[in-house]
Amino acid sequence: MLNRKQIQQKSRYNPLEFEHKIFKFWESYFSRKRGQKNFTILIAPPNITGTLHLGHALQNIVLDTISRYQRMKGYRVTWFPGIDHAGIATQNVVEKQLKKEGLTRFDLGREKFIKRVWQWKEQYGNVILEQFKKLGLSLDWSKVKFTMDKKYVDAVEKAFIRYYQAGYIYRDLRPVNFCPRCQTSISDLEVDYQEKEADLYFIKYPLKENGYVEIATTRPETMLGDVALALNPKDENNFNFVGKIAILPLVGRELPIILDQRVDPKFGTGILKITPAHSLIDYEVGVRHQLPLFSVINEKAEIVNGGKFSGVHYLEARKMIVEELRKNGLLTKVQKINHYLPLCDRCGTELQVVPSKEWFLKMDHLAKITIASLRKKEVEFYPLRFKKICFDWLKNIRDWCISRKIWWGQQLPVWYCSNCGDDVFIVSQTKPKVKCKSCHKNNWQRTIEVFDTWFSSALWPFAILYTKEENKFYPADLVATGREILNLWISRMIFSGKYFKKEVPFRKVFVHPTVLTKEGKRMSKSLGTGIDPLDLIKKYGTDSLRFGILWQLSSHQDLRFDETPLIQGQKFLNKIWNAYRFYFLIKERQTSSKKNKILSSNDKKILSSLKRTKETIEKNIEKFELGLALKKVYKFFWNDVCDKYIESWKKDKNSLVVFDQIMIESLRMLHPFIPFLTQLIYFSFGQKKPLFFEQWK
RNA sequence: GGGCGGGUAGCUCAGCGGCAGAGCGUCUCGUUUACACCGAGAAGGUCAGAGGUUCAAAUCCUCUCCCGCCCACCA
Numbered sequence: 007m008l009n010r011k012q013i014q015q016k017s018r019y020n021p022l023e024f025e026h027k028i029f030k031f032w033e034s035y036f037s038r039k040r041g042q043k044n045f046t047i048l049i050a051p052p053n054i055t056g057t058l059h060l061g062h063a064l065q066n067i068v069l070d071t072i073s074r075y076q077r078m079k080g081y082r083v084t085w086f087p088g089i090d091h092a093g094i095a096t097q098n099v100v101e102k103q104l105k106k107e108g109l110t111r112f113d114l115g116r117e118k119f120i121k122r123v124w125q126w127k128e129q130y131g132n133v134i135l136e137q138f139k140k141l142g143l144s145l146d147w148s149k150v151k152f153t154m155d156k157k158y159v160d161a162v163e164k165a166f167i168r169y170y171q172a173g174y175i176y177r178d179l180r181p182v183n184f185c186p187r188c189q190t191s192i193s194d195l196e197v198d199y200q201e202k203e204a205d206l207y208f209i210k211y212p213l214k215e216n217g218y219v220e221i222a223t224t225r226p227e228t229m230l231g232d233v234a235l236a237l238n239p240k241d242e243n244n245f246n247f248v249g250k251i252a253i254l255p256l257v258g259r260e261l262p263i264i265l266d267q268r269v270d271p272k273f274g275t276g277i278l279k280i281t282p283a284h285s286l287i288d289y290e291v292g293v294r295h296q297l298p299l300f301s302v303i304n305e306k307a308e309i310v311n312g313g314k315f316s317g318v319h320y321l322e323a324r325k326m327i328v329e330e331l332r333k334n335g336l337l338t339k340v341q342k343i344n345h346y347l348p349l350c351d352r353c354g355t356e357l358q359v360v361p362s363k364e365w366f367l368k369m370d371h372l373a374k375i376t377i378a379s380l381r382k383k384e385v386e387f388y389p390l391r392f393k394k395i396c397f398d399w400l401k402n403i404r405d406w407c408i409s410r411k412i413w414w415g416q417q418l419p420v421w422y423c424s425n426c427g428d429d430v431f432i433v434s435q436t437k438p439k440v441k442c443k444s445c446h447k448n449n450w451q452r453t454i455e456v457f458d459t460w461f462s463s464a465l466w467p468f469a470i471l472y473t474k475e476e477n478k479f480y481p482a483d484l485v486a487t488g489r490e491i492l493n494l495w496i497s498r499m500i501f502s503g504k505y506f507k508k509e510v511p512f513r514k515v516f517v518h519p520t521v522l523t524k525e526g527k528r529m530s531k532s533l534g535t536g537i538d539p540l541d542l543i544k545k546y547g548t549d550s551l552r553f554g555i556l557w558q559l560s561s562h563q564d565l566r567f568d569e570t571p572l573i574q575g576q577k578f579l580n581k582i583w584n585a586y587r588f589y590f591l592i593k594e595r596q597t598s599s600k601k602n603k604i605l606s607s608n609d610k611k612i613l614s615s616l617k618r619t620k621e622t623i624e625k626n627i628e629k630f631e632l633g634l635a636l637k638k639v640y641k642f643f644w645n646d647v648c649d650k651y652i653e654s655w656k657k658d659k660n661s662l663v664v665f666d667q668i669m670i671e672s673l674r675m676l677h678p679f680i681p682f683l684t685q686l687i688y689f690s691f692g693q694k695k696p697l698f699f700e701q702w703k
Numbered sequence: 704g705g706g707c708g709g710g711u712a713g714c715u716c717a718g719c720g721g722c723a724g725a726g727c728g729u730c731u732c733g734u735u736u737a738c739a740c741c742g743a744g745a746a747g748g749u750c751a752g753a754g755g756u757u758c759a760a761a762u763c764c765u766c767u768c769c770c771g772c773c774c775a776c777c778a
Contacts, residue, residue, distance in 0.1 A: 019740095199775075278778055402775090520772075568715045570715070570727045574727070633716090634717075
């Protein structure tokens with residue numbers, strides 16, 4: 007690519023001139039079988055919702071640095087590129103695109119809409135892969151994985167069926183978080199809570215005998231679905247109400263007054279109205295006391311079964327009901343309180359809890375085996391403290407609602423009888439040949455319900471292994487993730503792996519910091535605070551971006567992204583470039599006969615510094631402290647090699663043998679962090695192979 | 704409400720029992736066999752605050768105050 011003479015001519019290194027050529031050279035080597043032992047990295051497949059941001063860049067730069075280091079350590083690294091279909095998220099962005107054309111997905115219909123999403127995928131999926139290449143990632147480019155690949159979908163369906171056959175999956179009508187905009191159920195983990203001021207209404211419910219009992223609620227409209235009132239067993243103030251019957255205002259239904267521990271005696275009046283259909287806590291209480299579900303809000307957030315309020319939007323109904331209570335003298339006071347509004351984490355719409363027929367995965371046993379596995383340290387967390395987040399979640403686990411009513415996703419392998427309705431079903435990958443037990447006809451229709459994307463993601467570590475050969479790469483050695491998806495993704499991969507493969511899916515989890523703006527705000531496209539890694543690459547080159555990000559990487563602090571370390575990186579590249587220019591110059595002038603074999607004190611010093619540096623770097627890389635590792639190489643090369651050792655060559659006689667050793671070893675140590683430039687210089691050593699094939703000794 | 708992380712130079716952060724550090728910025732000097740995207744040097748700090756442990760605390764413990772994150776339907 008460049009010989010020594012060409013290097014001599016330029017006193018300034020321009021990364022943009024070389025990086026893409028170097029990547030082309032590497033590309034076919036990434037999948038080369040080399041080395042005895044295998045080191046597998048599991049990629050976190052980005053959603054196809056758009057282009058990559060700095061968080062993705064950080065995550066994969068870290069992995070690539072590790073990958074190159076491990077290759078030099080003699081491992082055969084396996085790391086497949088991949089992308090995720092990202093159900094709701096992708097459906098929403100395509101819907102937004104349609105909206106600009108004045109269309110909704112319902113205008114297109116399900117089939118055409120899905121086609122449209124595939125078009126989107128073709129476009130953005132490839133953009134993401136191109137971005138990965140720009141980052142210089144040493145992935146196996148011959149094996150790109152996608153969660154909608156035929157074989158992947160097959161693996162998802164098979165997993166569902168195995169769970170089903172083992173009795174882990176059931177279908178049930180129960181209240182779930184439902185997004186009125188996305189028109190689908192979502193899981194507990196997909197709910198965002200936003201603090202908001204709300205009105206707490208104090209309402210009198212007449213007692214059947216005489217007198218009143220007072221309750222407090224922020225959602226008076228749900229009272230239409232009340233089936234009981236409850237108070238805490240330890241609540242002495244209200245204890246005299248126990249066993250009495252209250253009359254539901256505006257409706258007239260009789261409500262028993264019961265005892266339940268979930269009621270907080272200090273909140274409101276200490277008496278909680280129980281609406282099992284529209285509150286998850288109330289549902290729990292309802293199950294304990296065998297109370298009926300009385301649904302009064304539908305999936306569009308409108309009132310149903312509510313007499314004159316039926317068909318009215320819940321917020322409107324709230325006003326009407328409050329007004330009527332006021333007229334009847336049943337509203338005693340309204341208090342302002344702060345509470346948390348549940349929002350859809352994909353579109354921000356206020357969620358409703360509504361009863362819906364959904365598919366659930368029983369979590370008790372799966373959580374237990376995961377906890378046991380984590381206790382046995384089958385998976386190590388870096389930093390360790392993040393393991394607790396998984397434990398906390400697993401210990402308080404609830405069954406997982408894995409079905410979604412959206413269009414974009416992997417369809418459940420479930421067939422309903424067209425004649426008898428969806429209470430008669432068969433679980434199968436292919437159309438059942440048997441006849442329906444109730445109607446004795448063969449009119450099976452596959453459900454259009456799809457899986458929660460995270461159900462699919464949970465299987466990622468082994469669902470991407472399509473062939474016998476690929477199956478050898480389970481489990482992976484390493485996965486990297488942001489902390490916000492530790493349970494959404496990491497915990498779920500662990501129990502899926504334990505269940506289906508009898509072995510954890512990865513040995514080590516690196517939890518990396520979140521990339522924030524310099525002001526400490528979250529980076530977000532909509533706020534205009536997002537930074538596109540490609541813009542930075544255009545400006546500084548990939549090596550400098552990698553340097554700048556790794557320089558700022560810390561294990562105990564989020565990263566407030568600052569561009570100056572990229573400039574520092576740029577300068578460092580130039581320093582490296584010029585150091586090698588000088589080295590080649592010395593080489594040219596010294597003839598072999600003049601080789602000084604006696605070590606000077608400069609030689610001795612730099613050799614001992616080299617040894618110490620290498621040890622520190624290894625230690626830090628093993629702990630994923632890449633920021634510290636990079637700082638150490640940086641200091642070594644700049645201060646020890648350049649400022650002291652190379653300077654000494656201008657006055658003293660040193661050993662050329664030592665100089666040779668220092669310069670080749672420096673190149674190796676720098677390579678995981680600064681892959682492009684080091685490769686370029688390596689070529690001018692007369693080498694024709696990738697630098698990551700060199701042995702890290 | 705519960706849990707976690709952070710508050711160190713003007714800025715972004717290392718250090719996590721033993722002389723307060725780096726990069727950028729500021730200032731002074733320097734065209735020496737690579738590099739001015741450089742070299743030599745300087746200024747700049749109550750290590751958030753209070754108390755405690757210790758021969759010794761930025762570092763360990765307790766409390767307080769800020770900032771950030773995660774979890775959780777006090778309805």
